[in-house]
Amino acid sequence: MPASRLRPDALSVDTDIRTYPIRFVHLADVSAHLNDLGLHGPRVVVITDENVAAHYRTPLVHAFEAAGWTPHVVVVPPGESSKSLDRLSTLYDTLLPLGLERSTPVCTLGGGVVGDLGGFAAATLLRGVPLVHLPTSLLAQVDSSIGGKTGINHTVGKNLIGSFYQPHAVLVDPETLLTLPAREWVNGMAEAVKHGFIADPELIDYTERHLVDILGHHDLEATVPAVRAAMHIKAQVVADDEREAGKRAWLNFGHTFAHAIEHVAGYGTVAHGEAVALGMRAALYLSHRRAPAALDHDRLDALLAQLPTPDVSGLAFEALWDAMRHDKKTKDGTIRFVLLHAVGDPFVADDCTRASVQRAWDFVQQSTA
Numbered sequence: 001m002p003a004s005r006l007r008p009d010a011l012s013v014d015t016d017i018r019t020y021p022i023r024f025v026h027l028a029d030v031s032a033h034l035n036d037l038g039l040h041g042p043r044v045v046v047i048t049d050e051n052v053a054a055h056y057r058t059p060l061v062h063a064f065e066a067a068g069w070t071p072h073v074v075v076v077p078p079g080e081s082s083k084s085l086d087r088l089s090t091l092y093d094t095l096l097p098l099g100l101e102r103s104t105p106v107c108t109l110g111g112g113v114v115g116d117l118g119g120f121a122a123a124t125l126l127r128g129v130p131l132v133h134l135p136t137s138l139l140a141q142v143d144s145s146i147g148g149k150t151g152i153n154h155t156v157g158k159n160l161i162g163s164f165y166q167p168h169a170v171l172v173d174p175e176t177l178l179t180l181p182a183r184e185w186v187n188g189m190a191e192a193v194k195h196g197f198i199a200d201p202e203l204i205d206y207t208e209r210h211l212v213d214i215l216g217h218h219d220l221e222a223t224v225p226a227v228r229a230a231m232h233i234k235a236q237v238v239a240d241d242e243r244e245a246g247k248r249a250w251l252n253f254g255h256t257f258a259h260a261i262e263h264v265a266g267y268g269t270v271a272h273g274e275a276v277a278l279g280m281r282a283a284l285y286l287s288h289r290r291a292p293a294a295l296d297h298d299r300l301d302a303l304l305a306q307l308p309t310p311d312v313s314g315l316a317f318e319a320l321w322d323a324m325r326h327d328k329k330t331k332d333g334t335i336r337f338v339l340l341h342a343v344g345d346p347f348v349a350d351d352c353t354r355a356s357v358q359r360a361w362d363f364v365q366q367s368t369a
């Protein structure tokens with residue numbers, strides 16, 4: 001494998017408020033990293049979910065205690081339904097009586113849901129306490145832990161309530177991937193491949209060569225270079241456009257469909273990464289119809305087709321179209337899609353007709369039937 005973006009030396013995210021590191025660590029060493037970052041105990045809050053707690057709560061608590069810290073662990077139910085106002089309210093009810101101080105670090109230990117929910121709690125508790133993400137899912141490692149998007153869902157749509165709140169660090173222990181169920185590997189690889197589509201043909205080539213090792217064998221040697229490359233791309237995009245005034249919107253490749261699919265199917269029925277995989281197939285189809293010469297549709301679609309997705313034959317286009325109208329990227333009533341001129345050359349399209357979008361969805365439904 002060539003050096004380059006697949007093996008960047010050091011990773012960090014340069015934002016207005018701070019430049020924060022992405023470090024590859026052992027979970028047992030987290031307290032030492034917090035000290036090194038200037039975040040001191042003795043108290044620390046850890047927000048996690050039941051699945052992750054079953055594997056990592058005890059070792060992490062022991063490691064903190066051995067280092068003289070007092071961890072308060074809050075466990076939420078797993079899954080997208082925890083990104084709710086009710087769950088957030090319960091978190092406040094649990095955390096505020098503890099008498100936390102503005103310097104008390106909050107660590108999120110888990111995947112995208114825990115990071116988004118816990119991140120939003122950290123952003124709002126006492127008007128903001130230090131946040132450190134400990135992403136344990138592939139999706140959180142390659143995407144959601146970086147860039148400061150936090151928030152919850154609303155019955156009207158996905159991620160409609162939230163804030164930008166940058167963490168102090170992202171501490172990644174790749175070994176945590178080994179306890180993930182197979183579906184979570186697909187979930188994460190969808191977002192990693194997305195980064196390749198918008199920014200890095202080399203990552204697409206790499207994924208084509210290694211997807212069987214990654215999804216089939218959960219081979220960390222094959223996985224970690226893809227994780228690093230995806231993190232590097234994400235960090236660069238965020239550094240260039242922290243508040244999504246321009247190119248950060250490219251990270252939404254596949255997401256106009258994905259958010260609608262998740263909403264219409266019912267949150268958690270189709271996992272976020274699975275919905276992104278389906279949404280990318282639709283976006284790729286739309287892109288290819290506009291510029292057939294620049295995109296090898298069959299090759300790229302074949303890569304996406306290797307990401308298994310649930311049956312979506314029951315999702316009517318009318319319902320998806322209606323949900324897309326509530327997407328955050330909708331402007332002046334026009335639904336916007338991130339499309340590709342070529343791999344690594346994305347753009348935002350605001351002129352897709354309803355008929356063309358329907359044809360793209362028909363294609364996805366037929367190819368996944």
Ligand SMILES: O=C(O)C(=O)C[C@@H](O)[C@H](O)[C@H](O)COP(=O)(O)O
Nearest residue numbers: 143147149158159248251252255328
């Ligand atoms: O960090 C970003 O910016 C992204 O768009 C990353 C997406 O993969 C992620 O799903 C994000 O949560 C979507 O954010 P939204 O603003 O479109 O809700």
